[in-house]
Every structure is written in C-alpha cells, then in structure tokens.
Amino acid sequence: MQIIEGAGTWAPPAAGAVNDWVEQLRTPDLSVGTYCIPAGGIDDQSPHTEDEIYVVTAGRARIVTPGGTAEVGPGAVIFVPAGEEHRFDEVTEDLSLLVVFGPAYGSRAPGR
Template sequence: MQIIEGAGVWTPSAGMADDWVEHLRTPDLSVGTYCIPAGGLDSQNPHTEDEIYVVTAGRAKIVTPDGTTAVGPGSVIFVPAGEEHRFDEVTEDLALVVVFGPAYGSRKVT
C-alpha cells in the first residue's frame, strides 16, 4: 500500500500555461496531478493510454469528438486511448487527479 500525498492539489507552476506532475508509476498505471490556471490553455495531445480524470478543484469544459461538457469538483471523466480531448473555458483554477492505464507514455505511438 502507498498513500499518495498531494494528488489533485492545485500547484501552479511559474511561467507555465499548464502543469503535469506524476506521483506514482507502475507498469500497469500511473497517477498524477494536472493543473490549468483560470484562463489557461490545455496544450495536451491525445495519449496512447486510457485515462481517467477526477476534478478536485475548479471549473472548465471538456471538449471531445462527442461534444462539450461542463465539469467541476467531483466530475469523473474517462477518455479512451487516442481520443482527441482538451479542457476549455477554464473559469476557475483547475486541478485534476489523472490515472493512466497502462502508465503514461508506456505504449508506443503507432
């Protein structure tokens, strides 16, 4: 067992539009925190791993090929590997716990 301290806590990084910090990594999954400041831009590209977001703070909209949905604290979002997605209209500093399966970046791009 391991307690992951600080996961999902807003931690702004100086000079960055968004920030990803990995807290735990095993071959089968990784857990981290992704933060985007209010008014910031989400610059991520589709990932090669399945992904779950848990919004711990803030408000925004998530945009996928299926549409746009407002999210806030308590929202849980599943994004399958390869799906285009981004957070938009970040109206409050956004903090998310992110779980990748398998671990982030472990699958080769095809």
C-alpha cells in the first residue's frame, strides 16, 4: 500500500509555464499524477498513447473532444481513450485534475 501525497492538489504553474504536470506514482501498468491549469489558462496537451481517467478535484472548465463538449467541476470523472484528441478550455476557476493513465504515461509511445 502507498498513500500518494499531494495527488490532485492544486499547484500553480512554474514561472513562464502555461500549466503544471507532476507524476506522483509510476508502475508498468499505470501512473498517477496531477495536472493543473490556472483560470484563463491554455491546455496545450496532445493525444496520449494510453487510456486516461481525469478526476476534477477543484475548479471549473469545459472538456472538448471530437465527440462533444461537457462542463466539468469538482467530482467529475472523465474517461479519454488512447489517441483521442481532447483539451480543457474555458477554464473559469483554477483547475486541478487527478490523472490516471493505463498503462503508465508514455509507455506506449514510439521508441519506448
């Protein structure tokens, strides 16, 4: 057993960064991290090679995918399959997301 300290907790991006990503746990089969976007910020991520679950722990935004859009806030749980374009926009309150990748983030990327 392991308690993952700080997972899902808001952290402002470093100076000059548009958002903040921290991986807090990594095993071959999954990884857990926190993704934060400040209010009014930009989500500049690209599709991932792994399935992904987001849990909104704080803030409000809209998630946009080819299949549609949805308003999200604390408690929302979002599944994004590997390879699907997605981004958060209209971030109206500092957004903090607990992120779970299966398998671990980047493990299916070419060249790994």
